[in-house]
Amino acid sequence: MRQMASKMGDKGVPESGTSLLEGVSLPAAAIQEAPLAHNLAWMQRFAESHGAELAPHGKTTMTPELFRRQLEAGAWGITLATAPQCRAAFVSGVERLLMANQLVGRANMAIIADLIEAGADFHCVIDGEDNARALGRFFSERGLTLKVLIELGVEGGRTGCRSVEAVSELARIVDTEPGLALAGMEGYEGVVHAEDPVPAIRDYAARLVEAARRLDDEGRFGVDAPIITASGSAWYDLIAETFDAAELRSRFTPVIRPGCYVVHDHGIYRQAQRGVLSRRPDLHEGLRPALEVFAQVQSLPEPGLAIVALGKRDIGFDHLPEPLRRYREGGSADEVLSVSGWELTKLMDQHAFIRLPEHADNVRVGDVVAFGASHPCLTFDKWRRICLVDEHLTVTETLETAF
Structure with missing residues (x-):
């Protein structure tokens, strides 16, 4: 019990220094630090270069720590959609x-x-x-x-x-x-x-x-x-x-x-960003996806099929999530396993059906899979806490949402 408490901290919150591949109960939503910092600076520069103020739509994340980072980056204010959202933002310092x-x-x-x-x-x-x-x-x-x-x-x-x-x-x-x-x-x-x-x-x-x-x-x-x-x-x-x-x-x-720029996505806004860059090639590199949901292979019930413990309660589903990378549980972030040819075909409340290619012969129950989502608003609202992680997939901070 002492070991569990040392890794999870109070109320089951992962402590800083915990590996997402070992010490965090999955599924879990995670934001990569480097793309987040890039996106904050990129959009602020864009607004300023056009003589505009930036008031990011906070309904995307409803995460006060992200509001703080947006304001520190130079945002003029925060946009919200409802009176309770405004109250939550104000009591957090906006x-x-x-x-x-x-x-x-x-x-x-x-x-x-x-x-x-x-x-x-x-x-x-x-x-x-x-x-x-x-x-x-x-x-x-x-x-x-x-x-x-x-x-x-x-x-x-x-x-x-x-x-x-x-x-x-x-x-x-x-x-x-x-x-x-x-x-x-x-x-x-x-x-x-x-x-x-x-x-x-x-x-x-x-x-x-x-x-x-x-x-x-x-x-x-x-x-x-x-x-x-x-x-x-x-x-x-x-x-x-x-x-x-x-x-x-x-x-x-x-x-x-x-609002979605802060973590971008692997779906509709990735496509929209391609449109922006095609209209404005002078902008060079655009936004980077920062939000992913990590889940584990739960079952390999028949050849060519993997069931992952990820569902509609964990990730946005207006477009089906995209498998991005795979790791061994307890492994290193540097040891990336292939998800080439993996296709998510069906998403239930807490199960994802993955069609595996014939060459996928090294998949194990317990493997950790990172998924990209489309439309980050519909992923954030499923989580009370989100892990901020570094390039080693080590938790550096736990962000509380205010939905």
């Missing part, structure tokens, strides 16, 4: 919060009012009169002023005003509410769908700039340097380029909000 969503419901409004009273610099999104009136009443009754951003949407999309004219009318309504201050414009280009998405997204970004300038001409903004913000993790280059070309910095605060 003071500037951008909620890229509508604030609806008195219970959620109360959470935000408490945060503002505690010193949070908070912004949220609105897209209609009913919400504006409800927010105005609530925050006026609390003796507070809520900073809001009007969202520009697209026909058939998600939320947001459907035209620049609707944006202008909503700004007029906000102006009549003493509990509200119009602090900028917000958008999300991920809802733009077209056969040729690049020109469509550029056009959307241009309309966002047009709407912001129109509100400025009408004298609607209630703050200095109002925010103009958009950008998810796939098309951030197009948004940043449009903001930069429009020379907004003399009047506005341009903010981009990618």
Whole structure:
């Protein structure tokens, strides 16, 4: 029992110095230190080179230690999606919060009012009169002023005003509410769908700039340097380029909000990054995948089939996970075994079916397999703790999530 306690620490948390291949209960999610550091610096440089601030979307990780690292790297603030997420970020030390969503419901409004009273610099999104009136009443009754951003949407999309004219009318309504201050414009280009998405997204970004300038001409903004913000993790280059070309910095605060960049992935964002680099070859090396999930071969029930103790409760599954590398349990990170030809064909709650090639004759029960995931948001939310590891797969820190 003493040996177990020495390796696992309090409450089963792996201690620093523990090998992921021996002393950690698997499956486990792990972030590689070197790619993480690369990604933090890469995206911060990208934002700054385009004259934009970076407010990474924190819903991706909901990991306060990663928020801290993003802020230390130069991030302007952290973006969140819900009032409880904002509260979790604030209590962990994040003071500037951008909620890229509508604030609806008195219970959620109360959470935000408490945060503002505690010193949070908070912004949220609105897209209609009913919400504006409800927010105005609530925050006026609390003796507070809520900073809001009007969202520009697209026909058939998600939320947001459907035209620049609707944006202008909503700004007029906000102006009549003493509990509200119009602090900028917000958008999300991920809802733009077209056969040729690049020109469509550029056009959307241009309309966002047009709407912001129109509100400025009408004298609607209630703050200095109002925010103009958009950008998810796939098309951030197009948004940043449009903001930069429009020379907004003399009047506005341009903010981009990618979140998945911090650990990147082995799926949809790897593909999206290839698109960014094809449009911008001057960027050279892009982001590096840093998040992996390690699990063990559990059974070899018949020739050509391995069952791995990994399932939908452990890793994102909008695309099937990708086997990356294999190790012997208790072995060295330098001794990498092949997963060439391995194909994950089915994922259950806690079992992965791997079709093995004919030449895979050295697979053993207990072998440790590293898997890459698509869409990191849907892997982070499955873990209360994530191991930060070095190049030797030695745990250097355990990161707590706040879902």
